[in-house]
Amino acid sequence: MRNPKFDAEALYKVLADRVKSGLAHAENVAIVGIYSGGAWLAERLAAEMQLNERLGFIDVSFYRDDYAERGLHADVKPTQIPFEVEDATILLVDDVLYTGRTTRAAINELFDYGRPAKIMLAALVDRGGRELPIAADFIADTVVLDDDQQLVLQRADDGRLSLTVDHA
Amino acid sequence: MHNPQLNKNGELQHLLTIEGLPKTVINHILDTASSFVSVSDREVKKVPLMRGKSVFNLFFENSTRTRTTFEIASKRLSADVINLNIAASSTTKGESLLDTIDNLAAMHADMFVVRHAQSGAPYLIAKHLIDTNQPHVHVVNAGDGRHAHPTQGLLDMYTIRHYKKDFTNLTVAIVGDILHSRVARSDIHALTTLGVPEVRAIGPRTLLPGGLEQMGVRVFTDINEGLKGVDVIIMLRLQNERMAGALLPSAQEFFKSYGLTPERLALAKPDAIVMHPGPMNRGVEIDSAVADGSQAVILPQVTFGIAVRMAVMSILAGN
Numbered sequence: 001m002r003n004p005k006f007d008a009e010a011l012y013k014v015l016a017d018r019v020k021s022g023l024a025h026a027e028n029v030a031i032v033g034i035y036s037g038g039a040w041l042a043e044r045l046a047a048e049m050q051l052n053e054r055l056g057f058i059d060v061s062f063y064r065d066d067y068a069e070r071g072l073h074a075d076v077k078p079t080q081i082p083f084e085v086e087d088a089t090i091l092l093v094d095d096v097l098y099t100g101r102t103t104r105a106a107i108n109e110l111f112d113y114g115r116p117a118k119i120m121l122a123a124l125v126d127r128g129g130r131e132l133p134i135a136a137d138f139i140a141d142t143v144v145l146d147d148d149q150q151l152v153l154q155r156a157d158d159g160r161l162s163l164t165v166d167h168a
Numbered sequence: 169m170h171n172p173q174l175n176k177n178g179e180l181q182h183l184l185t186i187e188g189l190p191k192t193v194i195n196h197i198l199d200t201a202s203s204f205v206s207v208s209d210r211e212v213k214k215v216p217l218m219r220g221k222s223v224f225n226l227f228f229e230n231s232t233r234t235r236t237t238f239e240i241a242s243k244r245l246s247a248d249v250i251n252l253n254i255a256a257s258s259t260t261k262g263e264s265l266l267d268t269i270d271n272l273a274a275m276h277a278d279m280f281v282v283r284h285a286q287s288g289a290p291y292l293i294a295k296h297l298i299d300t301n302q303p304h305v306h307v308v309n310a311g312d313g314r315h316a317h318p319t320q321g322l323l324d325m326y327t328i329r330h331y332k333k334d335f336t337n338l339t340v341a342i343v344g345d346i347l348h349s350r351v352a353r354s355d356i357h358a359l360t361t362l363g364v365p366e367v368r369a370i371g372p373r374t375l376l377p378g379g380l381e382q383m384g385v386r387v388f389t390d391i392n393e394g395l396k397g398v399d400v401i402i403m404l405r406l407q408n409e410r411m412a413g414a415l416l417p418s419a420q421e422f423f424k425s426y427g428l429t430p431e432r433l434a435l436a437k438p439d440a441i442v443m444h445p446g447p448m449n450r451g452v453e454i455d456s457a458v459a460d461g462s463q464a465v466i467l468p469q470v471t472f473g474i475a476v477r478m479a480v481m482s483i484l485a486g487n
Binding site: 061063067070071072074076078108111112114 | 214
């Protein structure tokens with residue numbers, strides 16, 4: 001079994017560069033991070049891109065498709081979308097792109113705030129395994145993992161990010 | 169005895185009373201409610217959590233406000249709501265409570281929101297559902313007799329937490345007809361569980377139940393004494409029907425002795441908040457100047473009540 005080591009900080013730099021050049025000419029841009037890993041990344045991206053006024057966070061618990069089997073998540077955080085979604089170009093940020101189900105839930109939630117002009121997706125790592133027709137616009141790296149492995153983004157007290165592989 | 173509200177995994181299966189509910193469960197409901205508050209401010213005031221679920225409002229006792237807030241909460245969770253006007257339905261034709269429940273369960277009900285003048289009616293329904301092995305059907309007590317009104321207790325806790333942040337340094341006074349109040353009972357259990365160090369009950373002897381001291385409550389018959397230095401004042405509705413009995417001389421007399429006036433409010437801490445479960449009787453338990461004043465949080469209570477009921481229903485339906 002492969003146990004890759006990731007440098008989350010280096011990956012973030014790659015992702016930030018790709019996002020910045022990709023959105024250089026976009027208008028009415030806003031950034032929305034998906035809790036919890038995506039929220040940390042979105043916070044950093046917004047600071048670098050001077051978009052702090054247009055930064056939001058999403059907790060997809062109320063839109064998940066496994067509520068019937070698993071019930072409500074124990075630690076739901078309030079979704080905060082402090083900007084006008086109507087006609088915005090929204091960059092959705094997640095840490096790991098896997099089945100695509102979280103992305104689907106986040107897109108659905110965003111539409112309950114208004115009709116965006118465009119939604120784009122950025123993720124630190126794409127680990128494949130998609131169960132829905134969803135693809136990222138910006139990705140720092142791709143990796144192949146076993147089904148029972150989990151990629152977890154963590155943030156230390158000093159703000160440094162690290163990625164680890166957990167076994168389920 | 170096994171707590172019938174919780175399933176084998178300790179998760180909330182029915183919400184019948186706050187008594188005996190673990191602090192973790194109460195906090196989970198309050199935390200979840202805070203995420204539902206903003207849903208009501210959005211373009212689309214709905215989340216899809218309970219899409220395809222059927223919620224039956226069974227109000228055996230009249231209530232416009234509580235029934236409406238449960239209806240709104242259900243609709244904002246995308247559930248289908250069916251309001252049963254029980255007074256005009258089969259119970260008057262002689263059908264028993266549990267037969268009514270079985271019939272509605274056969275219509276694939278997922279949740280019953282029950283208000284009943286009889287203490288213990290929601291418990292009876294929950295027990296029946298457990299005994300007949302229908303764990304997918306949930307019961308929410310929307311007020312039973314003098315016993316409990318847990319969602320009101322929870323929304324009161326949400327309101328207190330919103331304004332005061334921490335429960336562990338508060339003095340909370342509950343004022344009025346405590347004897348007949350299921351709200352007071354639910355509030356006292358919740359406040360105690362959440363670690364409020366001092367809960368006071370203020371009212372005339374005839375409207376104070378026995379056993380308050382055993383619940384850890386300080387009892388005052390003099391409101392001017394009882395309100396000194398409190399952080400939170402919970403006024404209770406004086407139920408006019410009580411006046412018919414010999415418990416109280418008159419509404420005017422009650423206001424003179426126990427009505428919350430600006431002068432009495434000044435005895436509490438300067439940043440004290442004033443709560444009321446509604447509907448208010450202005451000039452009976454509360455002066456209009458207080459009800460409309462800057463310390464009143466009575467309307468925010470109503471708004472928070474919807475989020476708290478959404479939290480309760482979505483947690484139950486997921487367990």
